[in-house]
Amino acid sequence: MNFLKSEKNREYLWQVLFTLSIIAFFTFILRNTQSALDKQGIASGFSFLSQEAGFEIGESIIDFFSDDTYQLALLSGFLNTVKVAFIGNILALALGFIVGVTSLSDNYLVAKLSKFYVESIRNIPLILQLFFWYSIFTEVFPSVRSALNPIGGVYLSNRGLYLVSFSDHWFFNILPLIGILSVVAFFFFKKRSIKSLERTGVARKIFLPTLLFFILVSFALWLVAGLPRELSWPTLAGFNFEGGVHLSPEFSSLLIGLVLYTSAFNAEIVRAGILSVDHGQWEAASSLGLNKNQTLSLIVIPQALRVAIPPLISQVLNLTKNSSLAVAIGYPDFVSVANTSLNITGQAVELVLLIMLVYLSISLSTSLVMNIYNRSVTLKER
Template identity: 50%
Template sequence: MTQNQTNQAAANPVMTLLYDKTVRSIIYQILVFGGVFLMGWYLVNNTLTNLEQQDIATGFGFLEKEAAFGISESLIQYTPESSYGRALVVGVLNTLKVSITGIILATILGTFIGIGLVSKNWLLRFLGKTYIETFRNIPLLLQLFFWYSVVTNAFPSPRNALNPIDGVFLTNRGLYLPVPAENPVWTAVLIALVAGIAGFFLLRKWALKRLEATGEVFPYLSVGLGVIVAVPLLTWLVSGAPTELNTPELTGFNFSGGLNMSPEFFTLLLGLTVYTATYIAEIVRSGIQSVPKGQNEAATSLGLKPSWVMRLIILPQALRVIIPPMTNQYLNLTKNSSLAVAIGYPDLVSISNTTMNQTGQAVEAVVIFMSIYLSISLLISLFMNWYNKRMALVER
């Protein structure tokens, strides 16, 4: 600030504020926010005006109207007489089903491949690199087309279905499996299974604290798996041990009853898992290699088995490097599930497109599924950030 500017500022309090960096930064932010707000208001107002001129209704009242179209897969009861709102709920659940299952499978597959990439066995390293370079460099959409053509052409029609196990049928219309018939006992068994899984994590936490305090290893993995199996099994036995099954049966040109995994769901799940696992494998590899070699050498010198070294020493330290980029891959997998529309899987985007075409409510439909994808992504980010904080080193 020159001497002349200083004299002007002293004489005028407003000028004093304008020459203050903090005040100027606040003013700039207010101006930018006001500009963005005005632009948004203009776009919304212009859109509403154009829609009104073309006699196109606006609002979300269409969600209560009858959908009048069928959906091939649904986790909840749905008929063409259901509302558009219920149809969108079906789409959200189908998206969550394939996304959550894909995240779990891709994490497992990618972790094993990532460990194989740092293995001393050259064959494992070669197979891992070949897998990654092959599937990572082919666009996901092309992979979906490829897997879909394989699934729908490699297996016979329902009348000539493969029957490898009694009650199990494999056809070009999907995999059909027997499931337990409806019985209130299975609700109790499911609750027992959840309790068993919770018991496993509590046992693991206790075993790790015991290891840190005494150095003694407790076989929590085998004992915990036993708990997961034993608790539901005992609940089933005590409740009368029902064995009745709902078995698929050929009626006309297709099977009815049992559980069906459609070609569309299987193709989408396979494509997302195989593609995303390539990136997860590289993340796991880099995380493992970030751990100092001295950790591995020290653990080996103490006589620990290689599997114990990896599970108890290397991976826990590598997780602090793995978790942040892994979050991005989970988000990518969830968003990539929108490619389901290309192979006919009724996910959120597919059902939203049908709703949009039938109602003409294009803006509302796009806003709905964009908001849902944003919410799902934020929930994944929140969970992973929470988990990352739990795994972070606590400084003293």
């Protein structure tokens, strides 16, 4: 047995054995699956996607009717997943940031309250929280006719959340576009400020001109548009509200649950990030004459972000994956629609693989984008 004496040969042997056993395992599974499917008379493959779905979807961004195809149903579910994940992540990051900073407050009550929030939310399963919020909507909130109205323009009822919104005027529709333009302007002003800082030692203002830009452009367009003033208020009409924005109880409770749950984890990450900045940095900043806000925004938070961003990325992905719990409370996200299709068609293998593929590509593309951002804030050593 001289052959096995060499470590290289042993490694080859191990790998060949491993590969063979994996191949054997998958062949076994595939053959069993094929014969089971043949017996049930289910044709494998993705041709069912172009058949008529025959079920309704509770809420959809695109138009969907029960005589549309499975393809369109799954697309509609996918868009619902993207919608809740996108809005949820923005809110969860913002709330997590606030709670993380306040948990380090020098006010005893504020700090303890933040800690209490984080501990109680983190230690209860998300699905339980989702059921809880959903039951608050469906069991505790009154019917539409006697909807709660905590602040003007917000109505809470067992049909969901009704919010006041802008009316359907072209001016209000292009407002987000002005917002995007302002972000571009922000980076322009920032670049200008850095240039002037390098040349003359005096930084030029960034936020004020951005704000002015936003206000002036919107005001000019508002004048051009003929001063549209009307907002769309939710008003009671028969058994339902009309106007405003309507968020279904499923969407609202999923959003509330996901945002609260993830924000508790984000808060811990932000807190740990701030604590990781050495105390000497605070002292050095104050000896330079910076005040507390300047120290936080110029010295501490940029350094804390470096530590916090990689774990925050995985929380963004966690929220996206956790949005699949929508199936438990009946929000038609991708998993929920796929599950319904699975029950009707019996195409178990294809649909479960499709679910995995979709989430895998969301995860990989999100982490790609976030890693590019991470690289832009990591320490650049000269």
